[in-house]
Amino acid sequence: MIAFGISIPDPDPYLEYAKPGIELVSEPDSLVLAFSSVGTAGRSLNLLLDAAATHDDLEALVLVHTFTQLDDPSFCAAVRRAFADPNVAVAGCAGASGVRSLAWWEGRTSVGDVILRYIDHGGGELPAYPWLEPAPPPQVVDTIDGCVMVLSPWATRNVRFDEALRFGHGHDLDYCLQVRAAGRTVTTIDTRVIIHRSLDPIEDWDTWLEAHVQLAAKWEGRAPWEPLELGDERTRARRAEAQAEAARSVSYARRLAIDAHVAELQRTVDEAAGSLSWRATRPLREINQLRRAQQARRPEPPGRRSTL
């Protein structure tokens, strides 16, 4: 039996995103554990592990973030393929090896069909990690993205999330590192997942920075955390501070460039939209919009799956 576990801080995103995804991919005998969140992310997830572990017929526990929508009807088959290797303890849709920090995406990545569905700027879909050059799944990795974590029965019963990681980031990486340190394997699987969130990747940067530091303090010097080989602490600090300001400067410059060019393009669009011919054809466009709206109200053909 493949179980699904969700820690729910806010019911709305669960109902809108995670729940339809679970309904799409789950099997008739699947168990769905939907618990209200409590305390740290680690504590909430451990509750799910404890509940799933009591089921003798457990094949896998799928931990789904409330903003994550599973979108692959063959998801369970992909999970079983991954866990056909008895050493595999954790599987996910995106991950990396050579990880040196909370920013796992700076390692050697492997990503399935992971989509970002955003509502900013009129909404749309984009690849979730367009800046990466990932290897296709399946790949053995050190960690996976916690938007979807599939745990083997062994992992469910023997490894727990670190409840001392209190900043809401990095519990997924920490869990995978524990699994790797125990000699088990973490792997990516080829599946389609939709992540619903803003284009801004982090809501609260201060807590993300604290989580980054806390995780480094826990894992530095311990396998499988990649050694940094950056000399003494003074040299490392100097270099990190310089790199931080270099990255900030480049990021700021690129944002300026984006703003400048989008504004320029917007002016071009506005000029075209304000032209005489565009205004003259406005009634025709309104008629077309009305026609499309009427078509949209017609019943869907049978068998066609609705999407968000």
Next chain:
Amino acid sequence: MIAFGSSITNPDIYRDCARRGITTVAEPDSEVLALRSIGSIFASYNLLLEQAAAHDDLEALVLLHQDAEIVGAGFCDTVRRVLADPEVGVIGCVGAIGIRSIAWWDGSVAQASFLHRYPEHGGGDLPAFSWTWDEAPPYARVGEVDSVDGFVIVLSPWVVRNIRFDESLGQLHGYDFDFCLQVREAGYKVVTADFKAVHSHSLMPFVDPESWVQAHIAVAEKWDGRMPGVGNATGTWLERARRGEAMRDAALLVDHANELLLEAQLRELERALEAMQNSISWRITRPLRQIRDVREAFRARPNWRRFRTGAQTGTTTR
């Protein structure tokens, strides 16, 4: 006599930018020192200092990048008025206080009377916040600062004859901040004044982050303990390292997210254009091409590879 000096690697850029501004603001007796670059900006500027110092009637030396154009009337009058204060050693039109590294823009910027003219994607202008004083924010002001942006700097005769650019620091980055620190350590003021310049350069602050990183480290090591705030921070070295690495990764993630943001905004515009295309297709050809151009241009990224691999090309010791 007010002299003007430039180190030139590209004569065409010098002619179109620095030379044009000098022609506008210089006085009949002004000396123009147009020097072909002799290597690093540190070495080239030191040679210009030597040449200017030889003039007994020197009132000021204006050092400007080949891509910097001083604009507006009254430049020389402004220079004389500010240098009437014998404690002033350096003048600029962009400066900040609370600067702790060569990233002067991470300080509290007090004046930014420049216009950034970029060549990419057909070109454009980005006016800084005090380019137009009427629209400047309340914190905009002229006066004493920690450092000025070196793209246009005016030096007093004493500074020209007594301070030199530190050629041990590298090729380009950090020369201005280090020079201002030397001037302040010698007891002279670094100030901003009310003049303007156009700086024509790429949108990217540097092509290879590694050389900038090395300059950042070198300047921090040089001034830590000599000038308050520079090169030091709270916490142990290990704590600083971990905090710096976290901030670096956060900044990289923000930069990665820039690509998502750009793509989302372009798609939004594309949708608007495609809606129009149904009615007036001939009009949308040019904007769609522009969108493709911008998307292509932003695929070129800085070389972060060394960050990811943790490669170290320099060491710091004490």
